[in-house]
Amino acid sequence: MRALLFAIIMVGAASCTQRAADYQQVLHDPVLYSKVTGQLTDVITYDIFSPPVASRIYAYSHLAAYEAAVRGDSSYTSLKGQLKGFSEVPTPEAGKAIDYPYAALMAFMEVGKTLTFSKDLTDKIVDSLKMLAQDHGMPAGMKQNSEAYGAAVGKAVLAWSKKDNYAQTRSAAKYTVPSDxxxxxxxxxxxxxxxxxxxxxxxxxxxxxxxxxxxxxxxxxxxxxxxxxxxxxxxxxxxxxxxxxxxxxxxxxxxxxxxxxxxxxxxxxxxxxxxxxxxxxxxxxxxxxxxxxxxxxxxxxxxxxxxxxxxxxxxxxxxxxxxxxxxxxxxxxxxxxxxxxxxxxxxxxxxxxxxxxxxxxxxxxxxxxxxxxxxxxxxxxxxxxxxxxxxxxxxxxxxxxxxxxxxxxxxxxxxxxxxxxxxxxxxxxxxxxxxxxxxxxxxxx
Known part of the structure; x- marks a missing residue:
């Protein structure tokens, strides 16, 4: 009886371990990326950004995700050096385990939360992603490395975004309605x-x-x-x-x-x-x-x-x-x-x-x-x-x-x-x- 009970416990423990270590299946799901994009759209809508400004938020957020993701996929090429003045993109530190899809999600939200207003809403999105990684068994060191790398890529894109003349347009001369x-x-x-x-x-x-x-x-x-x-x-x-x-x-x-x-x-x-x-x-x-x-x-x-x-x-x-x-x-x-x-x-x-x-x-x-x-x-x-x-x-x-x-x-x-x-x-x-x-x-x- 004790042997049977032990076997049941071990099977249960093994199944729990298997469920808890499926972070790749969960975080590498492309539907998750679409869902997070939709959540950012909800924030953009809530904050009432104009169509041109919203397009800027999407472009920089997705650029950050792309730059983080391509580091783990040789079939894609970085845009470093291809975009005007975009020359600083951090490379992963050698020897550090990084989950690149998760880093891409973190990079996406690093930019998205910075370029929008409702930090309580974007913080919830980030927290939910971190909880997914934790609950589905991503090793602690990999989780920390991936979050740090995603944030670093996001910050590099944000630094580039600051040179696009957006800030200057906020204080540009007031538009005069034509009288013609x-x-x-x-x-x-x-x-x-x-x-x-x-x-x-x-x-x-x-x-x-x-x-x-x-x-x-x-x-x-x-x-x-x-x-x-x-x-x-x-x-x-x-x-x-x-x-x-x-x-x-x-x-x-x-x-x-x-x-x-x-x-x-x-x-x-x-x-x-x-x-x-x-x-x-x-x-x-x-x-x-x-x-x-x-x-x-x-x-x-x-x-x-x-x-x-x-x-x-x-x-x-x-x-x-x-x-x-x-x-x-x-x-x-x-x-x-x-x-x-x-x-x-x-x-x-x-x-x-x-x-x-x-x-x-x-x-x-x-x-x-x-x-x-x-x-x-x-x-x-x-x-x-x-x-x-x-x-x-x-x-x-x-x-x-x-x-x-x-x-x-x-x-x-x-x-x-x-x-x-x-x-x-x-x-x-x-x-x-x-x-x-x-x-x-x-x-x-």
């Missing part, structure tokens, strides 16, 4: 001031300059009913007045308005949502999981998409504040119908070109390079906002729909969407071509 006819002015209901008017001065990730893929000038402004500009605005008005239920669903699904001011009678209240960049972070996670990408390929996918999104925002904002084009809402209310309202709330920055179209197409272009053009997926990113999933046969189909959502929403003229689409293709292709990250692709570059 046909130029952008603040729109109802909040009449907010222009968002990030100096964003074109932010250092790009891969692009040589903010205007490397500059768009042609927009249609010449005109208020006569026979001119092209008037007809372009009239098309927006007529479309919104006659929206189908499907067009309304498309506009709502891709709204991604980080701070929407709602007006009900005499009451105003604000609601939050994730930014367009956050939406594409979600899509990247979905596609990576569908395609069964391993941990490092998932990190690579997020990093490359985030680089394209950040550069696309910089290129777009250069165009927006170069041309300062009037929004459809202002044009229609002033010259066609004073009572017309767009289906979506007009965002507080100039019209040309469409930000959603350029960043969505840039992201989709990168994803097609990584996973193939024919990559169907079901987009579930908007469930938290009560919106049903939408299915797409390709990333490009989703990007095209995202762009057209702004036309259905009444906040963009049609040409701005198509011009931005071409910009996005150029940005996405350039990011993939210029950055040498996967060794298997170097021969084709």
């Amino acid at each position: 006819e046909g130029k952008w002015v603040p729109t109802p209901p909040g009449y907010f001031q222009a968002v990030e008017p100096h964003w074109k001065t932010i250092r790009t990730i891969a692009l040589d300059s903010c205007n490397q893929f500059a768009p042609p000038p927009p249609c010449v402004f005109g208020k006569d009913a026979t001119c092209s500009f008037y007809k372009m605005a009239k098309e927006v008005q007529d479309t919104v007045v006659n929206l189908t239920e499907e067009q309304k669903a498309i506009a709502s699904f891709w709204d991604c308005n980080g701070f929407k001011l709602n007006v009900v009678g005499h009451t105003m209240y604000a609601t939050k949502a994730m930014t367009p960049g956050g939406h594409w972070m979600g899509i990247t996670g979905i596609i990576s999981q569908n395609e069964k990408a391993d941990f490092n390929k998932t990190v690579y996918s997020f990093a490359t998409v985030s680089f394209a999104v950040m550069d696309a925002f910089i290129a777009c904002w250069d165009a927006k504040y170069t041309f300062n084009l009037i929004r459809p809402e202002t044009m229609i209310n002033k010259y066609i119908d004073p009572n017309w309202k767009p289906f979506l709330q007009t965002p507080p920055f100039p019209e040309y070109t469409s930000g959603h179209s350029i960043i969505s197409t840039a992201a989709a272009t990168v994803l097609e390079h990584i996973y193939g053009a024919q990559t169907p997926f079901r987009d579930s990113t908007e469930r938290a906002w009560g919106l049903p999933d939408r299915s797409f046969q390709t990333p490009r189909q989703a990007a095209d729909e995202a762009g057209m959502s702004r036309f259905y929403g009444g906040i963009h003229y049609r040409p701005s969407i198509f011009v931005a689409r071409e910009q996005g293709i150029n940005v996405g292709n350039y990011v993939i071509t210029k950055l040498k990250m996967r060794k298997e692709l170097l021969a084709s570059k």
Whole structure:
């Protein structure tokens, strides 16, 4: 009887030991990386960062994760020396055991928690990751080494981020709203001031300059009913007045308005949502999981998409504040119908070109390079906002729909969407071509 009891105890102890030492299975799970990215998106949404600023947070956070992860995978190449001024990345100390996926998660959060405001929220994410490592049996020395290395890589990326002119844009001269006819002015209901008017001065990730893929000038402004500009605005008005239920669903699904001011009678209240960049972070996670990408390929996918999104925002904002084009809402209310309202709330920055179209197409272009053009997926990113999933046969189909959502929403003229689409293709292709990250692709570059 004692022998049987001893055997049962030993089997139980062995099974406990086995369960307690599965840290690789848990921490190397690519779904965990996507989940942590989603948790950072929740913080970015809570802190109400503008779309361009959110793209910066994603790009630097994923860069840190990538740089930590590639140290343990010879099939990927560091971006040290490839990015402008990015020359200081710590190397692991010889002889110290490091779990690189765990270090990548720590590097990601080192940057994410520094560039956001809600430290209580980011601390909980970090603490939960540390608890996972502890509870699933990561050796204490490896855990300590991995956390230290992840923090060191994160700090190196943060040091590089401080040289991108972001701090200078916080104290740059106040933007003066143009007084010329046909130029952008603040729109109802909040009449907010222009968002990030100096964003074109932010250092790009891969692009040589903010205007490397500059768009042609927009249609010449005109208020006569026979001119092209008037007809372009009239098309927006007529479309919104006659929206189908499907067009309304498309506009709502891709709204991604980080701070929407709602007006009900005499009451105003604000609601939050994730930014367009956050939406594409979600899509990247979905596609990576569908395609069964391993941990490092998932990190690579997020990093490359985030680089394209950040550069696309910089290129777009250069165009927006170069041309300062009037929004459809202002044009229609002033010259066609004073009572017309767009289906979506007009965002507080100039019209040309469409930000959603350029960043969505840039992201989709990168994803097609990584996973193939024919990559169907079901987009579930908007469930938290009560919106049903939408299915797409390709990333490009989703990007095209995202762009057209702004036309259905009444906040963009049609040409701005198509011009931005071409910009996005150029940005996405350039990011993939210029950055040498996967060794298997170097021969084709």
